[in-house]
Amino acid sequence: MxxxxxxxxxxxxxxxxxxxxxxxxxxxxxxxxxxxxxxxxxxxxxxxxxxxxxxxxxxxxxxxxxxxxxxxxxxxxxxxxxxxxxxxxxxxxxxxxxxxxxxxxxxxxxxxxxxxxxxxxxxxxxxxxxxxxxxxxxxxxxxxxxxxxxxxxxxxxxxxxxxELSTPVVKIWDHMILLPLVGVIDTARARKITENLLNSIAEIEAMVTIVDITGVPVLDTAVAGHLMKTINAAQMLGTHVILTGMSPEGAQTLVKLGVSLGDITTRGSLKAGISEGLAALGKVIIDGHRRAG
Amino acid sequence: MNDEAPCLLDAVHIPIQDYADVAEAGRNALLFAEACGFSKVLAYYIATAVIELGNNIMAHADSDGSIVLTSQFEDTRIVIEIIAEDRGPGIFDVDLALTDGYTTNNGLGCGLPGVARLMDELHIETSDQGTRIRARKRR
Incomplete structure (x- = not known):
């Protein structure tokens, strides 16, 4: 200084x-x-x-x-x-x-x-x-x-x-679980999701598993690949997998990409998926009001 | 030029260094295409193509690249152009890379051929200094 x-x-x-x-x-x-x-x-x-x-x-x-x-x-x-x-x-x-x-x-x-x-x-x-x-x-x-x-x-x-939060597996009926997917699915998340799902399937003895992809913004080949692996693993545990919530744009894009979903059951809406799942479990929904009237 | 054209938007430039950047690029592409007046399906195609190209940069080019989206006029139609550039090792065999089912990283093997089908044009320039992919979609 x-x-x-x-x-x-x-x-x-x-x-x-x-x-x-x-x-x-x-x-x-x-x-x-x-x-x-x-x-x-x-x-x-x-x-x-x-x-x-x-x-x-x-x-x-x-x-x-x-x-x-x-x-x-x-x-x-x-x-x-x-x-x-x-x-x-x-x-x-x-x-x-x-x-x-x-x-x-x-x-x-x-x-x-x-x-x-x-x-x-x-x-x-x-x-x-x-x-x-x-x-x-x-x-x-x-x-x-x-x-x-x-x-x-x-x-x-x-x-x-x-x-942690974004991979919840929800039990919606006896032996029926729902996996709502929201947001971008990268490799780390896909692994986490698969792990959570397989554990829940074993724990609940799920016979029907609904995978809802309404909240997935874009279905590219990487996401589709992760999804197929998750679903295949779930099927190996003996559960019937129903894929719901695919957007019309998503479906057209997957076809263009040349991705085939194979023999996975798909339904347009979550509602249709749930009724399909209930039917597979042998459950029937009856409108209580109509029967009373 | 034409002031009323809805597509005179600034080009979108996204450096790709992370999978989060790829997702960001996809989101931007969707908004950009819709702002240019592309239909929902076409915007979805463009966003998916951007994500495929971004994932390729992440997987094969050591996470060092960028994606630029521009809109242009071709005659009276609006065209969106995606330019994906990286400084990776290049594509060894372009024809093979464009073959369905061919993969070097255990993917589905339909990313690049898929982009070719989603877009109207696909131009690939590649060397051991890097790769530049130009993909165009007309409205």
Whole structure:
């Protein structure tokens, strides 16, 4: 660090001591004002204030202790720990990434404005800007990085739980089960679906299995291939499989693709599939009202 | 050009690096074709072709490629063109790849020949530097 930068660092340290409360107030107020009308989440202003106070303390300590160009945020630094924790909380609460970045960047502006009140020499000022860039830009990168990581982890968790949720096997009558398929079927899902279905067939001793594909957006050869494998495996367990809910477009596309469904029973609607299944079980639906009348 | 034409839409460009990208491409293709005034069945054909080509990029080209959808005029008809490009090892034998039932990855073997039937035109340029497939469908 050259002499000017060292002087600027010392001046910032002094500013953080003497003007601490003014800086804190302006910062927090500006931050909250910027949020007005956007999603506040359930972040109480007192919490932001307390965190900002801690940030000022940590920054003060950082600048005081032989701060130099070689400084890099380390995960063990208290100031980095503070920011990662803050960023993680905000990401989970659904704040925008821009808001958490603005938090650090607005602080930079406030601190520089205070600095200008004391020192207006251009050379000294540009040294001050350089020092602040050095520390705060790196810190804002820490915030962004952690923010992204947290979001990515959330998305991964959600897609995993979606995978679990989206393959329910429903028992709709004694020895009759329904597998409603919704959404895109990739290899991972197809495996999961087959596993769930075969277990349920064995457990319920299903004689009829209805596979409903109303919710499958596009039937390409990969999906058709997965579907056939699942159905073949089910048939090996001795269940009668009925495929329902194929759209007219889906049927025409499969024919064009040259995919044949072989000897699988198909019915247009789920309703037709259920009545077919009941018939196969030897059940008859009787209209109670008509018989009474 | 013709301002009233419903198909003067921006080209759709989707990088394919993931099976989720393929699904995204299929969804976009369906919307794009319908916005261009294609019937439901034709839009479904185009979306399926896009998904087949996307799955091919994933399976054979080390997940490195892209799909671009454009709409054009041909005489007075609207044409949707799919361009699927990758930097994979190329198709060894194009005629064989277009044969029903031929597969190198345990699939059904009707993806590429299926695309040929779903679309009006199919042009394949391939080398060991990669593959570029151009498929067109007229409204």
């Amino acid at each position: 050259n002499a000017l930068e060292q002087a600027a660092t010392d001046r910032f340290t002094t500013l953080l001591e003497t003007k601490r409360s003014v800086i804190l107030d302006t910062w927090v107020d500006q931050f909250l004002a910027d949020w007005e009308g956007t999603r506040h989440g359930n972040l109480p202003p007192e919490e932001i204030r307390a965190q900002s106070q801690l940030f000022l303390d940590q920054l003060h300590r950082l600048l005081q202790n032989n701060f130099s160009h070689s400084w890099q945020p380390q995960s063990a630094d208290p100031i980095v720990q503070l920011l990662t924790q803050l960023s993680e909380t905000w990401a989970k609460k659904g704040l925008a990434a821009a808001q958490s970045t603005f938090y650090i960047l607005s602080f930079k502006r406030i601190l520089l404005a205070r600095y200008l009140e004391l020192e207006s020499d251009p050379a000294a000022f540009s040294a001050a800007v350089a020092v602040l860039d050095l520390v705060l830009d790196r810190l804002s990168l820490v915030v962004v990085e952690r923010f992204e990581m947290t979001r990515e982890r959330l998305i991964k968790q959600q897609s995993l739980s979606l995978l």
